[in-house]
Amino acid sequence: MPRSTAASIDLEALKRNYRTAADRAGSAKAMAVVKADGYGHGIAQVASALADVAPRYAVACIEEALAIRAAGLVQPVVLLQGVHARGDLADCECSNFEPVLHNEKQLEWLEQGDDMPWFWLKVNTGMNRLGFWPDDLQAVMARVEKAGAGSRLLGFVSHFACADDTSSTMTAAQTAVFETATSAWPGVMKSLGNSAAHFISGQPLFDWSRPGIMLYGGSPVVGKTGPELGLEPVMSLEAPLITTRVVRAGEAVGYGRAWVAERDTRMGMVAIGYADGYPRHAGTGTPAAIDSQRIRLIGRVSMDMLAVDLSNAPDASEGDRVELWGKTVGVDEVAACAGTISYELLTGITNRVPRIYI
Structure with missing residues (x-):
């Protein structure tokens, strides 16, 4: 008989946390971040539990997106790291995966291929991990249009570095950079807010927020626990x-x-x-x-x-x-x-x- 050590996953609590995120997102829609095997909770089970409330999922890489499809789910899946090989663009196109393109090589693959999935562009607003520099965005967009991919661009993405720290001025600074950098394309969707951003009063969440840890009951805010923020342990x-x-x-x-x-x-x-x-x-x-x-x-x-x-x-x-x-x-x-x-x-x-x- 195996030992009884186990992790019990309360899928109803997960759904209630998602509804909390959606309510706090206001006019923005919330894409459920289920990367890292659903934050350790099981990606297939988590995504399936959220299928009737989450209109979009977000993962890190294509193998996680494939796990969602293997579970029989059809919602669009955003690939936050984009693609790691040119051939992945074809897989994205046929599977309704939406890669986030963030570097020169990925842009070249888009220009060279006939495969044109729906995609997002990442803007580096100061975290300095991934993304195109704001000053380069006009040139990037010109290349996208020249490649005939402009109609497949869904939106712009960026990521906060310090939203967990409510005393930091970095979040407001990044928001301003993002708004300025993308202002020339008002019809293109925008996504910026992580879990922590849902708890910053007056913080714009634009068109799509990206709740992650808060879905699972963990706190995204320094000095606060999940229950103190109205979240339930999953x-x-x-x-x-x-x-x-x-x-x-x-x-x-x-x-x-x-x-x-x-x-x-x-x-x-x-x-x-x-x-x-x-x-x-x-x-x-x-x-x-x-x-x-x-x-x-x-x-x-x-x-x-x-x-x-x-x-x-x-x-x-x-x-x-x-x-x-x-x-x-x-x-x-x-x-x-x-x-x-x-x-x-x-x-x-x-x-x-x-x-x-x-």
Whole structure:
């Protein structure tokens, strides 16, 4: 019999989070970002659950888009990294994928080929990862028109660097650059807003917003948790308590003697570790829960196990379910303890952990 470590995925909570994003987007439409295997939740199941509410999906690359088609879904799929080979343009055309073209090579492929999928152009407004410089956009558009691809251009895209930080002036600066750079083509759609932008008062989201982490209940805003923003946790990561014992005062638990008991302490071992994707750097004090009662981790996370202090759960016994994150313990809390963000935790859960869909 396999161990009962599992990630339960609440698809109704996912849909409610999408509706929250759509409501906060105002007049803009919201394309559901389901890249990275649906942020670790399962791309086919996530996309299928959103099929009756999301008019468009966004992924990173063509293999993710193909997974959506394999699930039988027909909505347009935006490829945020564009295409990685010239032949991918033909696949995009026949499969209704919409690549975001962002560099010279991709533009050359568009000019050279007869395959003309619907596409977007990315503008570098200051994040300096991908995109054409604003000053070059007139020349890029001239080449698009000369190639006969102007009628296939759907819109302009950019991406915020600091929208998670409400005190930053960068978001307003990028918005201004984007508006100026694209102003010569008022009839072309625009997409700029990530999850965090949905929570910035007065922030323009143009024609299409791109909610990602907020769909899964994680916070896109520094200093806030998902529930504080009105978002529901979608993934509940749970594992069984496999043994308990009393550690005497002065004794240690686990590798490196990283935690030493100051008093006699009842502790338990939980069947999950960093090989499952639980963060190794989540140390002593990281919250967990048993029967909605919050407890804490102690010592180092091992490959297959971690230790918890059962002082707050005196009736806990072998076989009880331990919530590592979910409805009692927020994934953002665990991420903060591990020195990372919820994005990394959710996408990092490995295939060793089965997903159970509610």
